[in-house]
Amino acid sequence: MKRNKPLKVALAQIAPVWLNKADTLAKVNAQISEAGESGADLIVFGEAMIPGYPFWLALTGGAEWDTDINKELRAHYVSNAVCIEDGDLNEICKLVRQFEMAVYLGIIERPQDRGGHSIYASLVFIDSDGEIKSVHRKLQPTYDERLTWSPGDGNGLVVHKLKEFTVGGLNCWENWMPLPRASLYAQGEDLHVAVWPGSDHNTRDITRFIARESRSYVISVSCLMTKDDFPTETPHLKEILKNAPEILSNGGSCVAGPDGEWILEPMLHKAGNLYVEIEFERVLQERQNFDPAGHYSRPDVTKLIVDRQRQTTIHFGSLREGD
Numbered sequence: 651m652k653r654n655k656p657l658k659v660a661l662a663q664i665a666p667v668w669l670n671k672a673d674t675l676a677k678v679n680a681q682i683s684e685a686g687e688s689g690a691d692l693i694v695f696g697e698a699m700i701p702g703y704p705f706w707l708a709l710t711g712g713a714e715w716d717t718d719i720n721k722e723l724r725a726h727y728v729s730n731a732v733c734i735e736d737g738d739l740n741e742i743c744k745l746v747r748q749f750e751m752a753v754y755l756g757i758i759e760r761p762q763d764r765g766g767h768s769i770y771a772s773l774v775f776i777d778s779d780g781e782i783k784s785v786h787r788k789l790q791p792t793y794d795e796r797l798t799w800s801p802g803d804g805n806g807l808v809v810h811k812l813k814e815f816t817v818g819g820l821n822c823w824e825n826w827m828p829l830p831r832a833s834l835y836a837q838g839e840d841l842h843v844a845v846w847p848g849s850d851h852n853t854r855d856i857t858r859f860i861a862r863e864s865r866s867y868v869i870s871v872s873c874l875m876t877k878d879d880f881p882t883e884t885p886h887l888k889e890i891l892k893n894a895p896e897i898l899s900n901g902g903s904c905v906a907g908p909d910g911e912w913i914l915e916p917m918l919h920k921a922g923n924l925y926v927e928i929e930f931e932r933v934l935q936e937r938q939n940f941d942p943a944g945h946y947s948r949p950d951v952t953k954l955i956v957d958r959q960r961q962t963t964i965h966f967g968s969l970r971e972g973d
Contacts, residue, residue, distance in 0.1 A: 654814055656927035657841075660685035660693040661914075663903040664921055665874040666702040668881055671730040671738070674700045678755070679745055685923050686749025691778075692812060693746075693923070696845050696873035696903075697756040697822045698771055701730040703847040703873065707794040709893040710886065719886045724798060726885050731760035731769045734785065739774065747780030752812055754819050754871075756845045758799075759785065763962050768800045773819050773845055775810055784808050788821040789830060805960040809837040814930035815867075819843035825856055831864070833956045836943040840866045840908075840933045848872040848899020850916040862910030865936040867928050874921055875899040908936035 662681040667673035678695060685693040697703070706712060706723050714720060732738045739755075746753050752775065759772035771788040786806025791799040807830060809818040818834035818841075825831070825844045834842065842860055846852045853870040861868040875898040880887055897919075905914040905926050914926050940946050 654930065656929045657692065657813055657815060658688075658690045658925065658927050659869060659905070660688070660690040661869065661871045661903045661905070661924040661926070662693055662695045662922075663872060663874060663901045663917065663924060664695075664699075665876070665879040665899075666699055668702040668875070668879055669726055669730050669884060670881060671701045671732065674702065675738070675741065679741060681923055682742065682745045682749070682753065686745070686751055688923070688925065690749075690751050690923075690925065692752045692754070692817070694754045694843055694845065694869055694871040695756055696871050697773075697847045698758055699756045699873060700732055701727070701758060703875070703899070704795065704798050705875065705894070705898055706886070706890050707797050710889050712794055712797050719889060722885050727758070727798060728760060728767065728769055730758075732757040733760045733762065733766070734774075734782065735762045739776070739782065743776055743780040743782065745780075746776050746778065750778045752776060752778050752810075752817075754817075754843045754845065756821065759787065763960065764800070765963070769798065770802050771795070771799050771821055772802070773806065773821050773843075775817075775819065777810065783810055786819065786821070789824050789827065792823045803961040804833075804956050804958045807833045807956055807958060809834055809839050812841065815841040815933075817841040817843060819845065822846050822852070825860065829954055831860065832942070832954050835864055835866075836954065838943070839864070840930070841928070842866050842868045844868060844870045846870060846872040846902070848875060848901060850900060850902030850904075850918060853902040853904050854916050857904050857916075858906045858910045858912070861906035861908060864942055865908045865940055866933060867908060867913075868906045869926075870905070870916075871903045872901050873899050874901050874919070908933050
């Protein structure tokens with residue numbers, strides 16, 4: 651039997667130009683170009699890559715009411731968030747179309763369909779034709795993230811075909827949520843993308859666990875962040891740095907195979923694109939003894955209901971008698 655070529659994946663483990671949308675977009679474009687020239691079929695970036703993770707919340711009393719520092723940093727963050735409707739990702743779409751590869755990209759999204767003033771931790775999938783196919787807004791922000799990110803919805807709980815593979819993705823700790831994982835498994839996912847703000851304490855255990863549970867490849871991609879990565883023009887920088895550790899995110903990007911064993915162990919402190927090649931046949935081999943949505947499921951006993959409607963506060967239309 652003739653085997654198809656392996657899928658080449660780039661894990662873009664880099665630091666953002668923190669809270670600077672324009673400069674971080676340029677940095678992302680550079681990694682995409684490098685991956686494209688290397689023949690990658692898919693490139694993945696970490697959670698909140700553009701314009702960065704809200705580290706200030708844990709460093710400057712982010713839960714305090716009516717303080718200048720919290721209000722001004724929040725305004726700066728929203729101003730540098732990504733508005734897809736305004737074309738902020740157009741150049742990225744053009745690049746991936748040029749290189750005929752797909753991308754999963756973590757962004758802080760400022761969507762017009764929710765008024766344009768609240769933000770979401772979103773995972774965007776762009777296919778090799780340069781088309782945005784899904785925008786998954788993180789279902790439940792974690793702990794202090796709830797002070798700045800809004801809760802998402804199920805609209806982005808979808809999978810996509812990528813050559814022989816069926817790929818889906820989740821943001822950070824929602825990878826620990828059994829039902830969202832199950833919703834992707836049921837759609838045929840066999841390549842799972844997990845994006846993180848950084849550090850191997852997040853990626854080391856769960857990457858292998860999800861791979862073993864799903865009998866899928868799992869790609870975990872994290873950002874990097876050190877004290878030196880804060881731009882000098884950051885508002886209230888002195889207050890942020892006063893309590894910041896030298897290393898805020900150490901990376902930890904990694905890949906596990908469908909048997910739950912490492913293909914790429916967590917990589918620490920290394921900036922740039924990390925490359926792996928994966929073969930679809932290994933998925934079929936491991937599904938022989940366990941398939942969570944197939945022969946090892948019992949839909950007559952347990953089923954999952956998923957609401958994929960995009961949530962919004964307003965619907966326009968005419969009200970007629972009898973409607």
